Amino acid sequence: MLDAYAAEPGAVAVDVLLCGIGEQERLLRDGRADVALLHRPFDSASGFDTEELRTEGQVAVLPAGHPLSSRPHVLMADVTALPGLPLPRWPNVDGTYPDGPGPQVRDHTQLLQTIILGRAVAVLPESTRAYLPPDLAAVPVLDAPKVTTLIAWPPHSRSQAVAGLVRAATRL
Numbered sequence: 001m002l003d004a005y006a007a008e009p010g011a012v013a014v015d016v017l018l019c020g021i022g023e024q025e026r027l028l029r030d031g032r033a034d035v036a037l038l039h040r041p042f043d044s045a046s047g048f049d050t051e052e053l054r055t056e057g058q059v060a061v062l063p064a065g066h067p068l069s070s071r072p073h074v075l076m077a078d079v080t081a082l083p084g085l086p087l088p089r090w091p092n093v094d095g096t097y098p099d100g101p102g103p104q105v106r107d108h109t110q111l112l113q114t115i116i117l118g119r120a121v122a123v124l125p126e127s128t129r130a131y132l133p134p135d136l137a138a139v140p141v142l143d144a145p146k147v148t149t150l151i152a153w154p155p156h157s158r159s160q161a162v163a164g165l166v167r168a169a170t171r172l
Helices: 002-006 022-031 074-079 108-115 126-131 160-171
Strands: 036-040 049-056 058-063 122-125 135-141 145-151
Touching: 022 036, 049 160, 058 108, 058 126, 074 108, 108 135, 122 126, 126 135, 145 160
Parallel strands: none
Antiparallel strands: 036 145, 049 145, 058 122, 058 135
C-alpha cells in the first residue's frame, strides 16, 4: 500500500507509527494518526470514514505437533475446550487485564512465544500464516467471525495526502 501510494503523483512521505494490538483506533481518535488500518470486529470504526480493504477467515495458532494441528479445520468449541491452552488476555484500554485463565500478552512477539511454549492458543486472521515461525501451526476455524480490514480516517479530514493513500489502498 505504501509503495502504491509513493508511486502516485504528488505523494508525500508517510511516517509509519507501529503500534500494538488495538492501539490504532485510539491513535486515530486522539489525532496522533491521520489514517489507520482497523480490523472489524475487534476495532470500532464508529465516527470514522472507512473503506473496506479485505475480509478473511481466522485460524487457530497452535504449537506445531499439537493433535489439532493435523486437522483440516476446527470449530471455536474445539479451541476453547483445549486443556492447558487457554486463549490469551489482551489489556483493556486502561492497561488492566480482564479476568480469566489465559496468559497476559501485550504484543505479537509475546503472543507467539507464549504459544510456542505451549501456554496458550490464539485465534487470528488467516493472513497471520505468512508470518508464523515453523514451530507453530495454523488451522482454519470454520465458525470464527470473519475479520475485515478497513482503512479509516476522521470524517473532517480534507488532506489530499490522506485521500491519495486511501485511493492507493483501495486499488490493491
